[in-house]
Amino acid sequence: MSRYRGPKLRITRRLGKLPGLTQKTSKKTARPGQHGKTLGDGKKKTTEYGLRLEEKQKLKFNYGITESQLYHYIKEARRRKGVTGLILLQLLEMRLDTICFSLGFAPTIAAARQIVNHGHITVNNKVVDIPSFQCQINDVIGVKAKSTSKNIIENNIKTINFIEPPTHLILDKSKLEGTVKNYCDRNELLLDLNELLVIEYYSRR
Missing domain, CATH: 3.10.290.10 (RNA-binding S4 domain)
Incomplete structure (x- = not known):
């Protein structure tokens, strides 16, 4: 997948605030797409896969990396000793x-x-x-x-x-x-993220 160059506010309406992607905020509150309003304001996907997917997408769009790059960082974080989720964030922050x-x-x-x-x-x-x-x-x-x-x-x-x-x-x-x-302190990250869900998303690969 190539790097995303589309509308940024559309992404933040779906995933929440992404400081690395844009500092702007949308006036619209509903999620994008034809079903955004029917789902209700701020309501997210209820499936476990949907939640993991959105957390993974947050990392991709915030840091502006491709799917293959993110998977490379996941493999590197697994290889190193320590908490995989924290190491992943430290690699991206460095x-x-x-x-x-x-x-x-x-x-x-x-x-x-x-x-x-x-x-x-x-x-x-x-x-x-x-x-x-x-x-x-x-x-x-x-x-x-x-x-x-x-x-x-x-x-x-x-x-x-x-x-x-x-x-x-x-x-x-x-x-x-x-x-x-x-290395970065987890509490100082500007991105609101549950990195454990990202690790779980790639656990079968």
Whole structure:
């Protein structure tokens, strides 16, 4: 499946708030589709499969990843020691585009992916243009020493909705640099998600 490029508010009406996808909110309250109003406001699918599917879709749309990418992260999380659901979220949060979003370099993860693709972001003083790049603890995420790159990031930081980045990241606004100090804290995630249902969704694969 290719990356989703359709209407974003339609997705948030179905799945709820997805900060990585869009900061906008829809005026409509019913779920999308011809049966949205008949189901009632906010009513979700009642089957267990339907609930698991929606949680999985939340991850896909929020982080802007494909089905094959998500399955790759699931397999990697299973391979590592620890709680699989937490490790999955940590892997996604350590992506370069997600970290740029968390630092306030971009208003959404989709926008962060674009600035990474265009070569505006550096990791340990080296330009990295791969959004899925896995950052490590103590990595320094900076901005390319170019006026256009700095202007883009400075404008985004000024207009960002979030006051401070999460505690596992340290932002130096004067240098436009962020440092990864630790893995993310589950309680600080902006996405409302039950990751156990995602693991259960892939349990038969």
